[in-house]
Amino acid sequence: MAKILNITPAAAERIKELAVSHVGQRLRLSVVKSGCSGNGYDLSFVEDAGPVDEKVCEHGAEVLVDSKSLLMVFGMTIDWKEDRFGRQFTFENPLEAGRCGCGASFHM
Template identity: 40%
Template sequence: MSIELTQKAAERVREQLSQRGAGIGLRVGVRKSGCSGYMYTMDYADELDPDDEVYEQHGARLVINRKHLPMLEGSTLDFKQEGLNRMFRFDNPRAQNSCGCGESFNLVS
């Protein structure tokens, strides 16, 4: 399994966890939703579940449930600032199409 966390994304994760004062990393996953089929999910990880995998890069941790790994394989998580907008962005080579709002995507079979 490979998922990359960029330096900027890692800095943002560390910054958010520091401001929050708790947490072991950023939990990422996918869920069925939206007009294209799936959407990414992100939340703080305060503990590990038995089915979790942990990936550490640049001093920050990503926590991913094993059932989500096939849909995230080869992805890169970056943090972008465009004008006043600041957001995490996934670059997922398996995502085939996304909806107009950019919130949901479908996967290459």
């Protein structure tokens, strides 16, 4: 059975680093309306989990997945990339049908 969400070791380390400054909060992944393709990913620290959020733990990091977004991120991989142009979380989602020209938003 496929996993809800895959977290790479690099992403897990970054999540754990960020969690240090967000004591008492948990990282939550949601799909929000955004950009020219219609959808975007939102990673936010929240005080409380939603009543039906899914909890994913991998490599010592925890991410809550918004229940409304669950079907849109099933099987997705979150990674942390650093290069000379910047540092950011990346999302590889096998359910995406395409992305906008700048890559900031996607459609299904």
